[in-house]
Amino acid sequence: MAKLTYSTDEILADHSYAKPHVEAGYTLHGGFDAGGKYISPRTLNRWPAINAWSEALKARGHALIDSSQQLMAHGSFPNVAQQSLLLDLGLGQTLWDSLSVTGVVEARGKMLATAEAPDFQPVVVEDISQTATGHLNKGLLRAHGLDEGGDGVLGGHDAMWFAVRDMLFGKQAYPHAEVPESLSKPDAGRLIPQLPPDHERWILLLMNVLMIEVRAENFFNFCTTVMRDPRNFRDRRDVAMHAADLVDRIRQDEAPHVGYLAVVISELRSFTFKTVDGKQIKGAAFIDPVWRGMVQWHSVTNVEWDRTERRKEFQQMFDKRGNGAELMRQFENLGQKEAA
Ligand SMILES: [Fe+2]
Ligand SMILES: [Fe+2]
Structure with a gap:
């Protein structure tokens, strides 16, 4: 029987690396094994734990929700060919902005x-001590946060993206990008009145973060394809190839x-909840519609809104060059090709 209970220290434990992860003067998280293969930080026990909880869920007769790229209805915008055109025209700023953001x-x-x-045990009938949900505060959230923002000594993903950006364009190539306040689905009032507000808030937060991660994966694929395409960054191919490797490490x-x-979301579906008015309800009954709404907003509604806004931005950039209509026609053509 696989191990299903872990201490915080176990969840946070690193592999012993043969070589540290250093890029452009930054000491970064993770490291390399003796064969030079990159190993992600805090995954010595975290990966085996996630796999064990996932298997245990399936053994209890429940499915894992889809969190694959299949959820994304649209490809990236601009697409790879459109991005090449922009770079050719010397319009690298939108990529710079995306990397900064x-x-x-x-x-x-x-x-x-x-x-x-919040502790989910008081609102769940089943014992959750051997689940991922029961380990949110036992290292899972902590490991996640440290991966994203660094631990104060070793740089995390923020430092890694800025390194990628500076490798491709040079430091301070463009002014600071405008950063949106939030990437989450806007608050739509109580969606899970059966649970206390704090539990509802956290379920929505975890769903938002999961969809933001799925959307990020879409952007990673776009980035590495653009960087590895020999037509782009022609005067610094080695640097662009190396930047793509760095993006692959973040992806890993x-x-x-x-x-x-x-x-966690799949476990919440599988649990029996004690509602605020003293009844019992299957998690799937309220998780499924809320998750569907979350996926729809992140994969369609917000993506389409974002496309419209960015298209205006491209039109303005093209107009500034004097032949806006012609450039927009070329740009749209490259978009159609992909759609076909
Ligand atoms: Fe990240
Ligand atoms: Fe992440």
Whole structure:
């Protein structure tokens, strides 16, 4: 029987690395094994734990929710060909902005390192001590937050994205990007009145973070394809290839985030809850509609709104060059090709 109960120290434990992770003068989290393979931070026991909880859930007869790229209805915008056109035209700023915003948003994720979720045991009938949900405050949230924002000594994803950006464009190539206040689905009032407000708030927070991670994965694929395309960054191919490797390391670090969050949401579906008015209800009854709404907002509603806004931004950039209509036509053409 696989181990299902872990201490905080076990969840946070690192592998013993053969070589530290250093890039562009930054000492970063994670490290390398003797063969030079990158190993993500705090995954010595965290990955085996996530896998064990996931298997235990399935053994109890429950499915794991889909947290794959299948959830994303749209590809990236701009797409890879459109991004190449922008870079060709010397319009690298939107990519610079996206990399900056990603770095700032990752840094905000550090709040998870000190956040405390409410104890779910009082509202759940089953014993949750051997589940991922029962370990949120036993290292899972802490490990997640430290991965995103660093531990104060070793840099995390924020530092890694800024390193990627500076490698590709040079430090301070463009002015500071405007960073949106929140990437979460706007508050729509009580969605789970059966539970205390704090439990509802945390379920929504975990769902939002999971979808933000799924959307990030979409952006990672876009980034590495753009960087590895020999037509882009032609005067610094080595640097661009190396930056893509760094993005792949971040992607590898993100996988346990998607992993544990998907297990937690799936476990919540599987539990029997004690409602505030003294009844019992299956988690799936309220989790499923709320999760569907969350996926729809992140994968369609917000993506489409974002496309419209960014399209205006591109139009303005093209107009400034004097041949806006022609450039927009070329740009749209590249978009159609992908859709076909
Ligand atoms: Fe991250
Ligand atoms: Fe993450």
